[in-house]
Amino acid sequence: xxxxxxxxxxxxxxxxxxxxxxxxxxxxxxxxxxxxxxxxxxxxxxxxxxxxxxxxxxxxxxxxxxxxxxxxxxxxxxxxxxxxxxxxxxxxxxxxxxxxxxxxxxxxxxxxxxxxxxxxxxxxxxxxxxxxxxxxxxxxxxxxxxxxxxxxxxxxxxxxxxxxxxxxxxxxxxxxxxxxxxxxxxxxxxxxxxxxxxxxxxxxxxxxxxxxxxxxxxxxxxxxxxxxxxxxxxxxxxxxxxxxxxxxxxxxxxxxxxxxxxxxxxxxxxxxxxxxxxxxxxxxxxxxxxxx
Amino acid sequence: xxxxxxxxxxxxxxxxxxxxxxxxxxxxxxxxxxxxxxxxxxxxxxxxxxxxxxxxxxxxxxxxxxxxxxxxxxxxxxxxxxxxxxxxxxxxxxxxxxxxxxxxxxxxxxxxxxxxxxxxxxxxxxxxxxxxxxxxxxxxxxxxxxxxxxxxxxxxxxxxxxxxxxxxxxxxxxxxxxxxxxxxxxxxxxxxxxxxxxxxxxxxxxxxxxxxxxxxxxxxxxxxxxxxxxxxxxxxxxxxxxxxxxxxxxxxxxxxxxxxxxxxxxxxxxxxxxxxxxx
Numbered sequence: 308x309x310x311x312x313x314x315x316x317x318x319x320x321x322x323x324x325x326x327x328x329x330x331x332x333x334x335x336x337x338x339x340x341x342x343x344x345x346x347x348x349x350x351x352x353x354x355x356x357x358x359x360x361x362x363x364x365x366x367x368x369x370x371x372x373x374x375x376x377x378x379x380x381x382x383x384x385x386x387x388x389x390x391x392x393x394x395x396x397x398x399x400x401x402x403x404x405x406x407x408x409x410x411x412x413x414x415x416x417x418x419x420x421x422x423x424x425x426x427x428x429x430x431x432x433x434x435x436x437x438x439x440x441x442x443x444x445x446x447x448x449x450x451x452x453x454x455x456x457x458x459x460x461x462x463x464x465x466x467x468x469x470x471x472x473x474x475x476x477x478x479x480x481x482x483x484x485x486x487x488x489x490x491x492x493x494x495x496x497x498x499x500x501x502x503x504x505x506x507x508x509x510x511x512x513x514x515x516x517x518x519x520x521x522x523x524x525x526x527x528x529x530x531x532x533x534x535x536x537x538x539x540x541x542x543x544x545x546x547x548x549x550x551x552x553x554x555x556x557x558x559x560x561x562x563x564x565x566x567x568x569x570x571x572x573x574x575x576x577x578x579x580x581x582x583x584x585x586x587x588x589x590x591x592x593x594x595x596x597x598x599x
Numbered sequence: 600x601x602x603x604x605x606x607x608x609x610x611x612x613x614x615x616x617x618x619x620x621x622x623x624x625x626x627x628x629x630x631x632x633x634x635x636x637x638x639x640x641x642x643x644x645x646x647x648x649x650x651x652x653x654x655x656x657x658x659x660x661x662x663x664x665x666x667x668x669x670x671x672x673x674x675x676x677x678x679x680x681x682x683x684x685x686x687x688x689x690x691x692x693x694x695x696x697x698x699x700x701x702x703x704x705x706x707x708x709x710x711x712x713x714x715x716x717x718x719x720x721x722x723x724x725x726x727x728x729x730x731x732x733x734x735x736x737x738x739x740x741x742x743x744x745x746x747x748x749x750x751x752x753x754x755x756x757x758x759x760x761x762x763x764x765x766x767x768x769x770x771x772x773x774x775x776x777x778x779x780x781x782x783x784x785x786x787x788x789x790x791x792x793x794x795x796x797x798x799x800x801x802x803x804x805x806x807x808x809x810x811x812x813x814x815x816x817x818x819x820x821x822x823x824x825x826x827x828x829x830x831x832x833x834x835x836x837x838x839x840x841x842x843x844x845x846x847x848x849x850x851x852x853x854x855x856x857x858x859x860x861x862x863x864x865x866x867x868x869x870x871x872x873x874x875x876x877x878x
Contacts, residue, residue, distance in 0.1 A: 318704065325711050406614060408617075
């Protein structure tokens with residue numbers, strides 16, 4: 308009996324610190340967010356006024372900014388997921404061919420991923436403004452002369468481009484790991500059966516890459532939905548609200564507009580949005596995976 | 600023979616394309632480095648040209664103005680505090696929750712890893728309020744401690760999955776020799792976790808070192824506590840169009856990561872892959 312009690316105490320001593328820390332930094336603020344989302348609160352006054360679901364109805368019907376930012380984040384995520392995965396897969400296939408500089412190139416593509424996203428945003432701000440101006444002078448190509456950050460149409464493409472540029476190396480190494488895990492004998496068997504290179508790729512390699520697709524697309528999805536630093540450094544959500552992501556909108560609502568209650572409501576909607584989207588995508592992919 | 604030649608040609612074309620692509624890819628970073636050595640006038644005159652002479656005055660100015668050494672030290676302190684705590688608390692929890700299966704353990708495990716589903720931005724507003732109450736905001740140590748909470752879910756998940764591969768017989772034979780649970784953890788289990796510990800360290804160093812939003816919320820009020828990226832953000836904001844100083848600040852903010860990457864490339868890439876596949 309004493310032995311049993313000792314075991315229970317031990318289990319708790321080992322695991323309670325982790326539970327307390329997680330609760331303090333995540334669960335308690337989450338519960339507070341849920342409560343404040345039902346109030347009107349400016350963040351400074353002691354008393355938050357309880358107003359029920361009025362914040363939520365205001366966000367989903369009246370306030371355009373929030374829905375616009377949600378739509379921007381959705382568009383951004385779709386563009387980011389598709390482009391980063393497609394380009395990373397192509398480059399991974401090329402970089403698994405045997406040649407001398409392959410490792411060096413992998414390193415090159417990985418460099419932006421280890422840099423701070425804020426700094427990446429600034430680098431591209433510099434390139435989009437000063438760099439492109441000079442390139443236009445040199446080449447005369449109209450491409451360099453567009454206002455990539457100043458036009459509300461183009462800014463979407465610029466932001467997606469920079470997002471993909473920053474993290475491409477990450478998806479490349481994941482796909483390379485996936486490609487290298489494909490058993491050689493399966494590919495050889497296909498060659499013996501007379502399959503062409505394209506057939507081998509589309510009928511053997513791609514289906515067997517299933518787990519890599521799931522990982523990469525899931526990662527890209529969560530990273531895309533979280534986009535913040537890059538946009539803050541690159542455009543601050545502008546021009547106007549043309550590149551305003553939800554995360555940026557939540558931040559501004561609270562710290563610029565001092566609407567903590569409304570900001571909390573926005574963050575709860577954002578949480579549900581992310582949760583539903585990731586679970587739907589994840590279960591869709593799990594069903595499609597091919598087992599070896 | 601012709602087939603072989605054809606393959607060679609394909610390979611050469613592929614090589615050329617890849618080389619061009621890699622050059623274009625890294626060109627913005629290169630351009631930033633190059634322009635950080637130029638005085639303002641030269642940047643305006645021609646961004647693409649090489650600097651006329653090797654001039655370090657931008658670096659000297661930014662180094663002193665940003666108080667670079669202090670920022671660097673702040674980053675190291677925060678990252679080390681964060682990592683050490685994450686590793687200790689996560690590996691301990693993962694160890695015991697795997698070895699003592701039962702109702703309590705499954706609830707505790709679920710509690711610890713579920714926060715992986717909650718995006719940081721959902722809680723950032725109220726986090727600031729609760730951390731003010733706990734006096735964990737506004738200090739380096741406080742920020743480091745907060746990373747414990749944010750790092751534990753993912754780290755515990757990775758450690759827990761690895762624990763399953765360590766046979767329980769190892770614990771049992773040590774127990775027969777009279778070792779306590781804590782001794783088993785310190786002397787036997789923790790050393791066996793080495794490979795995943797490296798993974799966790801790689802992932803968390805990259806995250807904490809470059810993190811922006813949490814430091815922005817917590818330690819932005821005083822120059823004493825700012826992190827490298829945060830100070831660079833403020834500094835670049837103030838410099839606005841003085842690109843020579845802004846670019847130098849950018850270079851100085853990312854150079855530590857680049858040096859570490861060049862030295863530890865293999866571990867970093869392996870760690871990132873392992874972390875993604877397990878996470």
